[in-house]
Amino acid sequence: MESQIKKIHQQLVSKQITCTALVQEKLDLLKQNTYNSVNSLLDSTALDLAAKVDAKIANNEKIGLLEGIPFGIKDVYMVQGTYTTASSDLLKKYKSPYTATAIQKLLDAGAIPLVKENCDSFGHGSSSENTVFGAVKNAVNPELVAGGSSGGSAVNVAKEYTAFSIGGDTGGSIRQPAGYNNIYGLKPTYGKISRYGLMAYASSTDCVGPLAKSIEDIRIVLNVMSGKDVKDQTSYNSKEINENDILKNNVKTVGYFKNFIESEAIDASVKADFLASIEKIKAAGIEVKELDFFKSDILVSTYYTLAMAETASNLSRLDGTNYGDRIEGENLKDTYSITRSKNFSEESKRRIVGGNQVLSQGFSDEIYLKGLELRDHISANFNKDFSEVDVILSPVTPSAPPKIGDSLKDPHAMYLSDAYTVGFSLGQLPTLTVPQGTVTGLQITAAKNNDELVLKFANFLKETI
Structure with missing residues (x-):
């Protein structure tokens, strides 16, 4: 199968290139880039690690598949000794005291981190403009x-500044930018990869995931990062996905939500392209079923009610006392107020205020608890759907990417751009964006813990549409 990781590995092993030259080339591209995808470069660390890989190869020692492969990290992951800013003023001087579990697993496998990547501040956004x-x-x-919030990660992969990047997906933050930049992006089953060391946005839907230019590279990176972590009690053990396992398609039935396609919000071109893809799938002998689901505005409302509540709670610790750039006021309360008012972005403040509102006395029963109840109904609906179909196919977004500046003028429109991604987050399901089918790609979703089937069907679609 097509794979940048395997291609680079072979070039290193056969001594067609040196790891140092490869890393330096990528660093030069990142320095010169005009896409604002870089927050900070890890150049000295990367070159030191590259020299060690070259020394092993010179001594005819065997290197692992990921050893010497350059990758990027969304700037919401702890990497010891590096600036971890979350693209915010509040943490612009913060250095990580430890390394996230998922990133450490990649480092242990020999992958070389090049860059901390630009994103919406604290993951709050769908455009990577809130930075x-x-x-x-x-x-x-x-x-x-x-696209956001993992916009920098998606761009660096699309431009081949990195072989792959690690993003974070709460309500679509890997899948949507992957679609906007015509690459693959996976939100795995919730808990498949440890969240330890990922700055929390909404803890019940936050997922670690890879972005890459091929299904095979997604599989390789997913295998390395997956597994139980004692530091994250939501994580679990899972079996490795072998390359041969995803070569043969065994999907017999595909479902799609007709209310997504009949929505007034969807662009005519996205609708036409999606339905054309459905016809090609039918022509390949696969049964396609229309499914009923919650209206997209209910999904968006439920997601943002819960996500804002969780982010208000998670970010309450950022007050300039233990974390963040402290701005002194006349007293302690004034210091907290000024520090948070000056250092959080407008979008972050909007979500914190909204979260505190839905959790406040007199509103929590009416809004927050209703959101929890709706999430249970959404999960039950998915269980019913996956008793009828093997996978669900959907557009990634209802429309093409907007122009820079438009989303900032209309936050409500930005929230609605997540209409087709947030439901699968609430269901904690494995979902992959593939760069085919519509202007922003297609999403493939399977039942919980069935990440292998998602990759399998993606491989099938690659040859079908």
Whole structure:
């Protein structure tokens, strides 16, 4: 199967290239890039690690598949000794005291981190414009947004500045930018990869996941990062997905939500392209079923009610006392107020205020608890659907990427751009964006713990549509 990781590995092993030259080339591209995808470069660390890989190869020692492969990290992951800013003013001087479990597993496998990547501040956004480092520009058309919140990660992969990148997905933050930049992006089953060391946005839907240019590279990276971690009690053991396991398609039935396609919000071109893809799938002998689901505005409302509540709770610790850039006021309360008012972005403040509102006395029963109840209904609906179909196919977004600046003018429109991604997050399901089928790709979703089937069907679609 097509794989940048395997291609680079072979070039290193056969001594066609040196790891040092490869890493330096990628670092130069990242330094020169005009897409605002870089928050900080890990150049000295990367070159030191590359020299060690070259020394092993020179001594005819065997190297692992990921050894010497350059990758990027969304700037919400702890990497010991590096700036971890979450693209915010509040943490612009913060250095990680430890390394996230998922990143440490990649380092242990020999992969080389090059860059901490630009993103929406604290993951709050769907365009990677809510960042103190400047809006990330789309890799296909720099006048458009890159998608969010893992926009920098998606752009670096699309431009081949990195072989792969690690993003974070709460309500679509890997899948949507992957679609906007025509690459693959996976939100695995919740808990398949440890969240330890990922800055929490909404803890009940936060997922660690890879972005890459091929299904095989997604599989390789997923296998390395997956597994139980004692530091994250939501994580679990899972079996490795072998390359041969995803070569033969065994999907017999595909479902899609007709209310997604009949929605007034969907662009005519996205609808037409999606239905054309469905016809090609039918022509390949696969049964396709229309499914009923919650209206997209209910999904968005439920997701943002719960996500804002969780982020208000998670970010309450950032007050300039233990974490963050402290701004002194006349008293302690004033210091907290000024520090948070000056250092959080407008979008982050909007979500914190919204979260505190739905958790407040008099509102929590009416709004927050209703959101929890709706999430249970959504999960039950998915269980019913997966008793009828093997996978669910959907557009990634209802429309093409907007121009830079448009989302900032209309936050409500930005929230609605997540209409087709947030439901699968609430269900904690494995979902993969593939760069086919519509202008922003297609999403493949399977039942919990069935990540292998998602990759399998993606491989089938690659040859079918």
